[in-house]
Amino acid sequence: MPIFRLLLGLPLGLVLVGAVAYPSLILVWHAFARDGRPTLANLAAVLHDADIWRVLWNSVHVSVWATLLGGAIGTGLAFLVARTDLPGQRIFRTALMLPYLIPPFIAALAWLALAGPVGFVNQLWMAVTGVEEPLFRIYGAPGIILVMALAHYPLAYFTVLASLERMDPALEEAARSSGASPARTARDVTLPLVAPAIGAGAILVFLRCMENFGIPAILGFPAKYFVLTTKIYATILDFDRAHNLGLAATLSLLLVAVAAAILALQRRILGGRAYGLTRAVGQPPIFSLGEWRRTVGIGVTVFLLVTSVAPLLAILLTALTRAYGMPFGWSNLGLQNFHTLFFKVPVVWRAMGNSLVLAASAATFAVVLAILIAYVQVRTRARGKGLLEALVILPFAVPGTVVALAMILAFLRPVLGLSLYNTIWIILVAYVARFLTLAVKPVAAAFTQVHVSLEEAARSSGASLSRSVRDITMPLIRSALVSGWFLAAVPAITELTLSVLLWSAGNETIGVMVFNMHEEGKVLLSSALAVVVMAVALTSNLLLRRLTSGLAEA
Amino acid sequence: MRQPMEGTKLMGLLLAGLWVLGVMAAGAVEVSAAAPVTLYTSESLDKVNEMKLDFEKRNPGVTLNIYRSGTQVVISKLQAEFQAGGTLADMIWMADIDYFEDLVRKDLLAAYTPPEADKAPAKFKYEGGRYHEVRLIFNTVAYNTLRVKTRPSSWKDLTDPQFKGKVGVASPFYSGAAFSTLGTQVNMPGFGWDFYRKLKGNAVIVEQSNGTVAKKLATGEFSVVSVVDFMVREAKAAGSPVDHIWPKEGAILVPTPVGILKGAKNPEGARAFLRYLYSTEGQRLFVQQGYVPVLPGIEGPKGVPAEKLEVVLTDQAYIGKHREELKAKYRELFELK
Amino acid sequence: MPAVELQNLWKDFHSVPAVCGIHLSVQEGELLALLGPSGCGKTTTLRTVAGFEVPTAGEIRIRGKTVSGPGHFVPPEARNVGMVFQSYAVWPHMTVEANVAYPLKLRGVPPAERRERTRRVLELVQLPGLEFRFPHQLSGGQQQRVALARALNMEPAVLLLDEPLSNLDAQLRKEMRLEIKALQRRLGITILYVTHDQEEALTMADRIAVMGSGVIHQVAPPEEVFEEPADRFVAEFMGCTTFLPCEVAGVNRVRLLLGEEAPTVSCPLPSGVSGRGVLGIRAQEAHLIRDGSEALTGRVTLRTYRGGSFEVRVQVGKHVIPLITTTPLREGDTVQFALGPVRFFPDVSCAIPGEVPQATVM
Numbered sequence A: 001m002p003i004f005r006l007l008l009g010l011p012l013g014l015v016l017v018g019a020v021a022y023p024s025l026i027l028v029w030h031a032f033a034r035d036g037r038p039t040l041a042n043l044a045a046v047l048h049d050a051d052i053w054r055v056l057w058n059s060v061h062v063s064v065w066a067t068l069l070g071g072a073i074g075t076g077l078a079f080l081v082a083r084t085d086l087p088g089q090r091i092f093r094t095a096l097m098l099p100y101l102i103p104p105f106i107a108a109l110a111w112l113a114l115a116g117p118v119g120f121v122n123q124l125w126m127a128v129t130g131v132e133e134p135l136f137r138i139y140g141a142p143g144i145i146l147v148m149a150l151a152h153y154p155l156a157y158f159t160v161l162a163s164l165e166r167m168d169p170a171l172e173e174a175a176r177s178s179g180a181s182p183a184r185t186a187r188d189v190t191l192p193l194v195a196p197a198i199g200a201g202a203i204l205v206f207l208r209c210m211e212n213f214g215i216p217a218i219l220g221f222p223a224k225y226f227v228l229t230t231k232i233y234a235t236i237l238d239f240d241r242a243h244n245l246g247l248a249a250t251l252s253l254l255l256v257a258v259a260a261a262i263l264a265l266q267r268r269i270l271g272g273r274a275y276g277l278t279r280a281v282g283q284p285p286i287f288s289l290g291e292w293r294r295t296v297g298i299g300v301t302v303f304l305l306v307t308s309v310a311p312l313l314a315i316l317l318t319a320l321t322r323a324y325g326m327p328f329g330w331s332n333l334g335l336q337n338f339h340t341l342f343f344k345v346p347v348v349w350r351a352m353g354n355s356l357v358l359a360a361s362a363a364t365f366a367v368v369l370a371i372l373i374a375y376v377q378v379r380t381r382a383r384g385k386g387l388l389e390a391l392v393i394l395p396f397a398v399p400g401t402v403v404a405l406a407m408i409l410a411f412l413r414p415v416l417g418l419s420l421y422n423t424i425w426i427i428l429v430a431y432v433a434r435f436l437t438l439a440v441k442p443v444a445a446a447f448t449q450v451h452v453s454l455e456e457a458a459r460s461s462g463a464s465l466s467r468s469v470r471d472i473t474m475p476l477i478r479s480a481l482v483s484g485w486f487l488a489a490v491p492a493i494t495e496l497t498l499s500v501l502l503w504s505a506g507n508e509t510i511g512v513m514v515f516n517m518h519e520e521g522k523v524l525l526s527s528a529l530a531v532v533v534m535a536v537a538l539t540s541n542l543l544l545r546r547l548t549s550g551l552a553e554a
Numbered sequence B: 001m002r003q004p005m006e007g008t009k010l011m012g013l014l015l016a017g018l019w020v021l022g023v024m025a026a027g028a029v030e031v032s033a034a035a036p037v038t039l040y041t042s043e044s045l046d047k048v049n050e051m052k053l054d055f056e057k058r059n060p061g062v063t064l065n066i067y068r069s070g071t072q073v074v075i076s077k078l079q080a081e082f083q084a085g086g087t088l089a090d091m092i093w094m095a096d097i098d099y100f101e102d103l104v105r106k107d108l109l110a111a112y113t114p115p116e117a118d119k120a121p122a123k124f125k126y127e128g129g130r131y132h133e134v135r136l137i138f139n140t141v142a143y144n145t146l147r148v149k150t151r152p153s154s155w156k157d158l159t160d161p162q163f164k165g166k167v168g169v170a171s172p173f174y175s176g177a178a179f180s181t182l183g184t185q186v187n188m189p190g191f192g193w194d195f196y197r198k199l200k201g202n203a204v205i206v207e208q209s210n211g212t213v214a215k216k217l218a219t220g221e222f223s224v225v226s227v228v229d230f231m232v233r234e235a236k237a238a239g240s241p242v243d244h245i246w247p248k249e250g251a252i253l254v255p256t257p258v259g260i261l262k263g264a265k266n267p268e269g270a271r272a273f274l275r276y277l278y279s280t281e282g283q284r285l286f287v288q289q290g291y292v293p294v295l296p297g298i299e300g301p302k303g304v305p306a307e308k309l310e311v312v313l314t315d316q317a318y319i320g321k322h323r324e325e326l327k328a329k330y331r332e333l334f335e336l337k
Numbered sequence C: 001m002p003a004v005e006l007q008n009l010w011k012d013f014h015s016v017p018a019v020c021g022i023h024l025s026v027q028e029g030e031l032l033a034l035l036g037p038s039g040c041g042k043t044t045t046l047r048t049v050a051g052f053e054v055p056t057a058g059e060i061r062i063r064g065k066t067v068s069g070p071g072h073f074v075p076p077e078a079r080n081v082g083m084v085f086q087s088y089a090v091w092p093h094m095t096v097e098a099n100v101a102y103p104l105k106l107r108g109v110p111p112a113e114r115r116e117r118t119r120r121v122l123e124l125v126q127l128p129g130l131e132f133r134f135p136h137q138l139s140g141g142q143q144q145r146v147a148l149a150r151a152l153n154m155e156p157a158v159l160l161l162d163e164p165l166s167n168l169d170a171q172l173r174k175e176m177r178l179e180i181k182a183l184q185r186r187l188g189i190t191i192l193y194v195t196h197d198q199e200e201a202l203t204m205a206d207r208i209a210v211m212g213s214g215v216i217h218q219v220a221p222p223e224e225v226f227e228e229p230a231d232r233f234v235a236e237f238m239g240c241t242t243f244l245p246c247e248v249a250g251v252n253r254v255r256l257l258l259g260e261e262a263p264t265v266s267c268p269l270p271s272g273v274s275g276r277g278v279l280g281i282r283a284q285e286a287h288l289i290r291d292g293s294e295a296l297t298g299r300v301t302l303r304t305y306r307g308g309s310f311e312v313r314v315q316v317g318k319h320v321i322p323l324i325t326t327t328p329l330r331e332g333d334t335v336q337f338a339l340g341p342v343r344f345f346p347d348v349s350c351a352i353p354g355e356v357p358q359a360t361v362m
Helices: A002-031 A041-047 A050-083 A089-095 A104-115 A120-129 A141-166 A169-178 A182-211 A214-223 A228-236 A244-270 A290-319 A336-344 A347-379 A385-397 A400-411 A424-449 A452-460 A465-493 A510-519 A523-553 B003-032 B045-058 B071-083 B097-105 B155-159 B176-185 B192-201 B210-218 B229-238 B267-278 B280-288 B316-334 C042-050 C096-106 C111-124 C140-153 C170-187 C198-204 C222-227 C232-237
Strands: B037-041 B064-068 B091-093 B135-144 B167-170 B205-207 B224-228 B242-245 B251-254 B258-261 C004-013 C016-026 C031-035 C057-062 C065-069 C081-084 C158-162 C191-195 C207-212 C215-220 C242-250 C253-256 C264-266 C276-281 C296-305 C310-316 C319-325 C334-338 C343-346
Touching: A002 A041, A002 A244, A002 A347, A002 A385, A002 A400, A002 A424, A041 A244, A050 A089, A050 A141, A050 A182, A050 A228, A050 A244, A050 A290, A089 A290, A104 A120, A104 A141, A104 A214, A104 A290, A104 A510, A104 A523, A141 A182, A141 A214, A169 A182, A169 C081, A169 C096, A169 C140, A182 A228, A182 A244, A214 A228, A214 A510, A228 A244, A228 A400, A244 A400, A290 A523, A336 A347, A336 A523, A336 B045, A347 A385, A347 A424, A347 A465, A347 A510, A347 A523, A385 A424, A400 A424, A424 A465, A452 A465, A465 A523, A510 A523, B037 B071, B037 B267, B045 B064, B045 B267, B045 B280, B064 B071, B091 B267, B097 B176, B097 B258, B097 B316, B135 B155, B135 B176, B135 B210, B135 B229, B155 B167, B155 B192, B155 B224, B167 B176, B167 B210, B176 B192, B176 B224, B176 B251, B176 B316, B192 B316, B205 B210, B210 B224, B210 B229, B210 B242, B224 B229, B229 B242, B258 B267, B267 B280, C004 C042, C016 C042, C016 C215, C031 C042, C031 C198, C042 C057, C042 C081, C042 C158, C042 C191, C081 C140, C096 C111, C096 C140, C111 C140, C140 C170, C170 C198, C191 C198, C198 C222, C207 C222, C207 C232, C215 C222, C215 C232, C232 C276, C232 C343, C242 C319, C242 C343, C253 C276, C296 C319, C310 C334
Parallel strands: B037 B064, B037 B091, B167 B205, B167 B224, C031 C191, C031 C207, C081 C158, C158 C191
Antiparallel strands: B091 B258, B135 B224, B135 B242, B135 B251, C004 C016, C004 C057, C057 C065, C207 C215, C242 C253, C242 C276, C253 C264, C276 C343, C296 C310, C296 C334, C310 C319
């Protein structure tokens, strides 16, 4: 079937080569070349720059601490929810989703509104004590660590929770019968068994922290505190510096190398230790909190109120503030900022439109490609499936800043007569590359479930290949297509890292608008817009959850 | 796959429909405004958008697209685009006159002086109209009225030890205004790099943008700052506890010129926007936004004694020549190394 | 003194009763099988003995010591009951030796003795030399033995086995039955054994307690449970596949109600019964006869070969009765047969026996 193969291979090859392979190679080339000639000058410049080493150290420093903090919070909460008689379990299970649904840069802005130098906490502190020094400074490493940990702990929480819930309760009961107290059981059995999950969750948190741009950009710039992602960003924009793009490319490879090293380390440590825990039968044994039950319940509630609700309230209040710096009061509240935003800054509407169209288009392309990819992966014995998979995962596995730089380097000049730079298309290409793997996962899973015999039965009944695909395969994978579409679209709506480097006049995204307004010091407007983004993020995530949960039942 | 599917299917169809509509709408916009005027600027986002709305209302059929970021980011983008073979920008408008000089040397700016500019002072129609000062911005000393009891009078109040750790300035790497101020002050009698060393000794905090400086002044995070004048007036008008002074050594004029690039895709539209900026309506909008107008005869914003200002003009030639040196020294003094 | 004694044990889950006031005692050195279909409450009963469930009411005594009763609850780790789980629950992060030695470690047994005892118990379950393997390197049957060794190693007052063989393949299951039985005899340990497999219960148990819907229907030695099921529920569980409607027709005689035909057959009846009921029949016990006063006549509707014998379905009136025979009958043949030993169950015999106690919340 050469035509069939061509139909399948051509668009796939075009996209994967054009949007992934080519930009990646260009990035590597620029890291090791100057003025078109290969050289190690960029590498030497980077390695001899004490500043870079400090930035690298900063990246590792904040990520490690955020991982320890976030991992501890996530693991602790997972244990409380899955293994104890904590009151209000159901509410907590839902509430713990919340930080996961807020884009990290919005979380950073919210924390700024709550605990920034003039955030509500410090204002209150200064008003009450009369001291002129703020209680604490959120700019710099401590603030970045705190917000990163709180933005990413759900990853550890979900991983450990899943592991705890999959664990056979008999494993713990056997220890109890053997004579172990609850605490001893937790130490000797539960903890060692979920250790791989804790490790995996921690790695997830670490990688997300390493690649995060929004939090260190918002909380690091004012303190001149740079991490690798923000340094790459600053280097890209520093055209005064000779060979800045080459240096940024070299830094990107450095960042990718650190992430890869961590992943390799994880493989080595946890390689043989992922316990195939069977699905739980019966009820999970509950470690009774006893007389601490109430106290712990209140503690978790307060934790959630302080870490999830308070920052959101703070940014909402900021968005409703009329004049900055005036004492807080009803007279200083109003919808004025929203009014300015929607009626005086027309670009806001266009940015929102752009973000929605970009997200929808990227998701649609991604789903169409996902069908082809899943088909090749699951149904054919084509050579190079490993390469295909690598190309699909690569843009999501590396930090977004690196993807954006690769796009700039690849498309700054017209390629084959096509000029993508300064158009909305470069953002679209970047989104498709970045979020493709999110759409591929459910579609490939669906293809795996729809056994080939179902299609064969249709063929035996007299249907042509295309007819059997249309009548049998498509209806069976349709719900996977819908969820793949949403999985790719939802993060694209509030995307910042890629678009902040790729946007151009007329091609703004909503994330870029918030970021730029913040950069310009328009705190009230950026807060108001952040509230809008938050509403969009929450709504789209709830929609996604509804759709995918319906899917799970089907 | 039974009950929930119906809703899912419907939703899918709905979204697909929306998408098609969205793409069509986006396409339609592109067609109707075949060549929008594209402006690269470091002007305040909401203000320049306000101008865009007014301009488009008065010039039906012309669309103004804006790329707005910090001066250095905008220049970086322009540089990259020039290197790559051409920029999208028709016009540029930002606080780095040195860069305009550079563009003049490279012959990348188109000369155009609209008739509306007749009455404007000639010194603000630079290089035979290749670029223009369309309204005046000054860098001044501002203070938080709740935190500072005695009204400051001089730039040197920024080095007063009583404000240690409470002094803010904008970064010359990011803000053109800050860079102009740096280039001017290092040559002012009694100032020089020594003044900046004293600033550092006073634990000055270097923010990226003037906006951030103004915001933190309003909130009391800073007590005294070096900042552009209009932001302070704006904040004061909104009710924030801030005010600025005219330092006795003189406020520093921050050039924020606007010019049209050769090779603009919509030169006609670009010229129309420059005409608008010089027009009575444009100038009045500037005043409303808190700026000092460039045309005589337009009443300035409240509290600005336009004619009697002590003004220090920036020495562009010096700044142009010593650009890298200034930055390197500043970097050494304040930044990472 | 019984090893385990349950008195009026009652357990609700969210006010749905799972165990309804049962009484049961397990004697020292006895293997008592708790037999019943899934959801009958047998595992819940076992788990209350282990201490994983807190009874809603009632009392549990282990070797005379109350471990669960009104206002009193001994946690699992203090009960000294060994438990072998259906899923084995062998800890995957510990070696075989560490698994088996764990109870001893908790009891502060010195390392040398611990090693020695662990070695001995591994020999006992025929796993010598595997001390340093990890569970994922063992087969299912071996993991089963590790779980057994771990429970034995603590020398429990009673060993609780929760469907321990249900995850093994048929051949291994048969071997393990005998092995566990032999072990129990040799060591003289007390075992409470939960299973839904009647064959397993019959071959292994000293006594069987048949449970259904939270109550115990009968507690008796295997032969008695098999030969003289206390009620229709037990009979069904013990392989009576067919129940024919009948009525009492005199002393030890019942009349079958098969439509037009109404033959009477002899059947042991408790004194004083009357009225209608059902007769329980096993296919293995029904047999062809030439003639006789109690012969039934019917037509063969289906014949299947089962290796060495045939199972035929015989239509009598509206009812179909299965029987097993070596005679090569053909479908359509008219045959005469006897039902063999039959058991009469009055209509009420499926009601819950015993009184419903007052549920008191502990």
